[in-house]
Amino acid sequence: MNIDQIQYVVEVAKTKSITTASNNLHVTQSAISQSISNLETELGIKLFTRSRNGAVPTPEGKNIILKMLDVISSLEEIKEEANNQNGITVGELRIAAIPIGMEILINTISNFKKDYPNVQIQISEKGSGDILNDLHQNKVDIGLIGLNENMDKKNAGLIFTKIWEGHIVVFVGKNSPLSSFKKVPAKELLKYPFVLYNEEYVNEFVDHFNQSIGKIDIWFKTNNTSALSRALKDNLAISAGYDLSFIGLPNNEKHELSLLEIEDFVQDSKSVGWIQKETKSNSLISKEFINRYITEFQKRNF
Known part of the structure; x- marks a missing residue:
């Protein structure tokens, strides 16, 4: 077994295609195919089921591939540490985020890039x-991400750094008849159509509200934040989301929207924070970026 074989297996597992893995790694398909076959013979285990539709990890191969992912992560950390010792911070940071405090995230990226x-x-x-x-x-x-207790239990091997604990509130446009209020009775919300971000914590809120108060009239769900904002500004509907969503919005956006607490509706608090694999928790780049984000987050006037 060698590093190249491990990289080939991991890339095929990620892309589910020897052809795509070949293009990504700039290695011939035959070289990847033969290398994986040799490794399967060495291990005595079939790692992939191959067909015209691609390459899918076998049940036996999944656990081995997970360990190979850890090996690749460790190699990346070794390279990163070596670069850091040489006074050169290079590498790649792949970030995914729910649409909360995006201005804070963009500012963090901008400042981070200046130094690195x-x-x-x-x-x-x-x-x-x-x-x-x-x-x-x-x-x-x-x-x-937004994380609740159930999601936490289902994701062993991940480390969560909490930055905020809050709850679900209602957002309305300034032209909404609700915009002059600070709080709104839960039953009053049944009179209005909703537009919602298609996110787990929002879906949980809807299920809980439907069971305890009444069925919400959902106009549409989307992952397009611009569409949500437009529907609110045009007073076509109202929305619900983390109270944290209001933080980090540009001032012009804040002036066009109002945030309302929900009365007579019991809900659990929910956490927002950064999550990463435990095997990558020692990444210098990730640590530095998360620390800078938290610093930028704490600067905001809440």
Whole structure:
């Protein structure tokens, strides 16, 4: 077994395709295929089921591939540490985030790049469930997510750094008849259509509200924050989300939206924070970025 074989297996597992892995690694398909076959013979275990539709890890191969992912992570940490010892911080940081405090995130990235210009940063906006899946599949390095107790129990091997604990509130446009209030009775919300971000913590809120108060009229769900904002500003609907969502919005956005507490509705507090694989928790780049984000977050006037 050698490092190249491990890299080939991990890339095929990620892409579920020898062809795609070949393109990503700039290695011929035959070289990857033969290398994996040799490794399967050495281990005495079939790692993939191959077909015209691609290459899928076998049940026996999944645990071995997870260990190989840890090996690749350790190699990346060794390279990163070596670069740091040489006074050169280079590498890649793949970030996924729910749409909360995006201005804080962008400012953190901007300041980070000034000090570490050789670090390549990728950022994507997704729901918490998708981010957790990407972490397990090694598609991202760190994720900004909403986490509850049940999700925490289901994700062993991940480290969560909490930055905020809050609850669900209602957002309305300034032209909404509700905009002059600080609080709104839960039953009053049944009179209004909702537009919602398609996210686990929002879906949980809807299920809980439907059971305890009444069925919410949902106009649509989306991962397009611009569409949500437009619907609120045009007074077409109202929305619900973390109270933290209001923090980090540009001032012009804050002036056009109002935040309302929900009366007569019992809900559990929910946490927001950074999550990463335990095997990558020693990454110098990740540590520095998360620390800078927390510093930027704490600067805000809450």
